[in-house]
Amino acid sequence: MTLAGTDATQDGGEGARTLTAAAVAKAVSGRLIGDPESVVRAIAPLDRAGPDDLSFLASARYSTLLATSRAGVVLVAPDLAESAGEGVKSRVVVEKPHDALLALIPKLYRAPAREPGIHPTARIGRGVALGETVTVGAYAVIEDGASVGDGSWIESHVVVGTGVVVGRECRLHPGVALYPGARLGDRVQVHSGARIGSDGFGYVFRQGAHQKIPHVGRAIVENDVEIGANTTIDRGSIDDTVIGAGTKIDNLVHIGHNVRIGKLCLVMAQVGVAGSAHIEDGVILAGQAGLGGHIHIGKGARVAAQAGVFGDVPAGESWSGYPARPHRESLRSYAALFKLAGMIRGLEKLLARSDA
Amino acid sequence: MTLAGTDATQDGGEGARTLTAAAVAKAVSGRLIGDPESVVRAIAPLDRAGPDDLSFLASARYSTLLATSRAGVVLVAPDLAESAGEGVKSRVVVEKPHDALLALIPKLYRAPAREPGIHPTARIGRGVALGETVTVGAYAVIEDGASVGDGSWIESHVVVGTGVVVGRECRLHPGVALYPGARLGDRVQVHSGARIGSDGFGYVFRQGAHQKIPHVGRAIVENDVEIGANTTIDRGSIDDTVIGAGTKIDNLVHIGHNVRIGKLCLVMAQVGVAGSAHIEDGVILAGQAGLGGHIHIGKGARVAAQAGVFGDVPAGESWSGYPARPHRESLRSYAALFKLAGMIRGLEKLLARSDA
Amino acid sequence: MTLAGTDATQDGGEGARTLTAAAVAKAVSGRLIGDPESVVRAIAPLDRAGPDDLSFLASARYSTLLATSRAGVVLVAPDLAESAGEGVKSRVVVEKPHDALLALIPKLYRAPAREPGIHPTARIGRGVALGETVTVGAYAVIEDGASVGDGSWIESHVVVGTGVVVGRECRLHPGVALYPGARLGDRVQVHSGARIGSDGFGYVFRQGAHQKIPHVGRAIVENDVEIGANTTIDRGSIDDTVIGAGTKIDNLVHIGHNVRIGKLCLVMAQVGVAGSAHIEDGVILAGQAGLGGHIHIGKGARVAAQAGVFGDVPAGESWSGYPARPHRESLRSYAALFKLAGMIRGLEKLLARSDA
Secondary structure, X not given: OOOOHHHOEOOOOOOOXXXXXXXXXXXXXXXXXXXXXXXXXXXOOOOOOOOOEEEEEOOHHHHHHHHHOOOOEEEEOHHHHHHOOOOOOEEEXXXXXXXXXXXXXXXXXXXXXXXXXXXXXXXXXXOOEEOOOOEEOOOOEEOOOOEEOOOOEEOOOOEEOOOOEEOOOOEEOOOOEEOOOEEEOOOOEEOOOOEEEEOOOOEEEEOOEEEEOOOOOOEEEOOOOEEOOOOEEEOOOOOOEEEOOOOEEOOOOEEOOOOEEOOOOEEOOOOEEOXXXXXXXXXXXOOOOEEOOOOEEOOOOEEOOOOEEOOXXXXXXXXXXXXXXXXXXXXXXXXXXXXXXXXXXXXXXHHHHHHO | OOOOHHHOEOOOOOOOOOEEHHHHHHHOOOEEEEOOOOEEOEEOOOOOOOOOEEEEEOOHHHHHHHHHOOOOEEEEOHHHHHHOOOOOOEEEEOOOHHHHHHHHXXXXXXXXXXXXXXXXXXXEXXXXXXXXXXXXXXXXXXXXXXXXXXXXXXXXXXXXXXOOEEOOOOEEOOOOEEOOOEEEXXXXXXXXXXXXXXXXXXXXXXXXXXXXOOOOOOEEEOOOOEEOOOOEEEOOOOOOEEEOOOOEEOOOOEEOOXXXXXXXXXXXXXXXXXXXXXXXXXXXXOOOOEEOOOOEEOOOOEEOOOOEEOOOEOOOOEEEOOOOEEHHHHHHHHHHHHHHHHHHHHHHHHHHHXXX | OOOOHHHOEOOOOOOOOOEEHXXXXXXXXXXXXXXXOOEEOEEOOOOOOOOOEEEEEOOHHHHHHHHHOXXXXXXXXXXXXXXXXXXXXXXXXXXXXXXXXXXXXXXXXXXXXXOOEEOOXXXXXXXXXXXXXXXXXXXXXXXXXXXXXXXXXXXXXXEEOOXXXXXXXXXXXXXXXXXXXXXXXXXXXXXXXXXXXXXXXXXXXXXOEEEEOOOOOOEEEOOOOEEOOOOEEEOOXXXXXXXXXXXXXXXXXXXXXXXXXXXXXXXXXXXXXXXXXXXXXXXXXXXXXXXXXXXXXXXXXXXXXXXXXXXOEOOOOEEXXXXXXXHXXXXXXXXXXXXXXXXXXXXXXXXXXXXX
């Protein structure tokens, strides 16, 4: 089965568009081989594609799939153009099939449909400022003094806290909660269940109890940031928590209070960043990495999956392991570790002898 | 205090049922010692059980608790049958007390009560297909073109996205969100706050920005799957994300786009699986394990807690550690590592001497 | 820009209060240097503070910021009192500037405002007991037989399950879900998206399927506990899950079924605790640490970030690493590991020679 039918829009609704092989070739400035009239309605991987589907072959690793594929049209790299079988009606030869495919998705799949307007069940507080052509979904709650910019889409069950600012053309998916102190720029996407501006984890131990430090800082999310499902970003204690413009954050990530993340960073799933860490522009944090409090990650640095970072990482470097070290050092250390198992007895004997 | 009273149903409501010791023995085909007429209303651990409670002793480790227990009826293994004290009115001797207990829970605790019907506050979109005896709770939102199979239970504040398919006898706990592209089979249980079908983490860097790859694949959850609280499962980009029949997923797990998980797998809390990983049937992933993208985990393999898996794991093998290796290798390596600390100085001297 | 204006309350609303430098000095019993009449309305870090802001300098590391700061009033430690520049109107010298600051926050920021009453859109089930001056927000759902103590605040979209007990002066932030079996004490704070009392991850493999173990235990949260955003706490299977009084839990933490956590513990973000682990009073679990099932953590023990704990930890000890060991052992082992990389070739030669 393919992505056609009820998947024919990104939003899962009906309404497939169609493209001819010729139109595909033209759109990606590729070279057409085969029937220019064959029509595609959807995109599918080679093994599941049918005569109505567009597919692609980017790597020789999958060329066997192309030989048996029944796809109507296949985007293929020049060196692999000849590996197609009988089943494929038309091929379009392009340098980068996958990139070309991205250009075609909007031509075959409608973007999610949005109807401007406030759903009758939405609760809008006192002094709320709503921009033009805003959409507010069922059971959304916008508390007193909040503002939402032009063209933003607040989906069902979203809670926008007191005094929160949401910019233009933002999209908050169902069940997002923005605490007071949250400030979103323009074109920010927040996925379902994300919490922005929650109190940081700060206590002072006094009179036999952990006494809560009131949090009065903000959680500032700059333009063009995307935040994944069920991710949590705490507000600052006195200073602010800041997510820089164009940074993308995956699911189930934790960002502690007063953390500053620069522009155009990539933060992958389940990463945890402890309070007051400072991450410069263009940093990549891979899945499940953990960063200690108050550390500094230099511009363009990369932190590998599951790394445990307890000190500063210089700009441009790649670090990995626990405790995190420059990636090459870590690789050598872990390689040595796995050799050590077979050597340890012999080494013990050597030491015993040398002591004697 | 015991589980009786307001805990007398799984759903926390009133309405204890009762069993006599004789009925317990009959139900588990066990041998009764003591008063056949003693009545139990609930189940409690040995140390908290009272005369109205059923309890159990599976391991000699806890036999001292049995000596002082006041439980009305105790399920006990043959070799431990004699360790009960005065306080216990009746014992029922069975081979596997814990398994026997599971058979008795439904006899003492009512399953959660469900009243079929659509709550007046639920919002049902255009072209939604609801099966027979479906329950839709308060403030649930079912978007256009979605379908829900016979006997399914959509609890309060659940959001079922446009065109989503939910099978028969499913249960979606409060606050679940299903994005467009989600497809649930039959008897699927999804716990509170889980997000299924969220966009995957996919961008291409162009013109100085991370440009979002539109996701048009599906998130397919097959029959008899259970998904834990606040877990996130991304939809596929072009291919699908698939969770195989009978697989159980714990809380706070992340499943990336295009991941394929086989049948009857167990995925424990906080596991993260990166995009396009392929996991065969019967695999066990222990808590906080992380799997890299595009890797393959063979049938019946086991990945230990916190393991960092960056390559393929062959069928049937157990791997652990960082980077993950066959479990025995890892154990030997870590054992050697902890010995090394005490040897390193001596080894340095040996090397110095040998260089001289 | 500063925290003044729309951030002038913890809740993000309007209504700044003001303090003179003299009043500040009096409140913290500090020594005033400079203009006693200078007025502050908000608190900001040194680099962002303006003439209307109170700021502080706790560490010499930031004394250069003080030289150029334009803060109206600065709390400063005795040894740093002289490092202020022209821009600062008044200084207040105190031993612990940060602690002093905490005492001043309530004087400048209003606590979040709460209006007692049940929102007309809230759904209250049969036999629900609500205490005095309770607040229930928009679209909250309180199921049959639940009870909420005096002065508690149930925010919008919260779901309180059948028979659940919530104590006095609790605050449940938007979108919290309490499953049946949850029991909250007094002054418990639960942050947005947390799930308490979800079914534990328990199955028995029978007739070719993972069969679910019905969970009938409770999730007991004692007085003065705070629970972070999107954290999940499972109910017990037959025994209970218990979080001890005064314990604080951060975001995205997983607590498995039957886990017992003592009083006054600190559990940091993304920690995972497997079923039936027993954690004594005053334990600190740092971020992303993982604890195996059925293990015991002694009173006052500390577990370092990302540690993988598979055995018992004695009272008062600090453990770290994978597999976790006493912290000093781990440090020595990892230090040796990083030396080993440079030695491994030489050691291999030594062994070869000695074999010869």
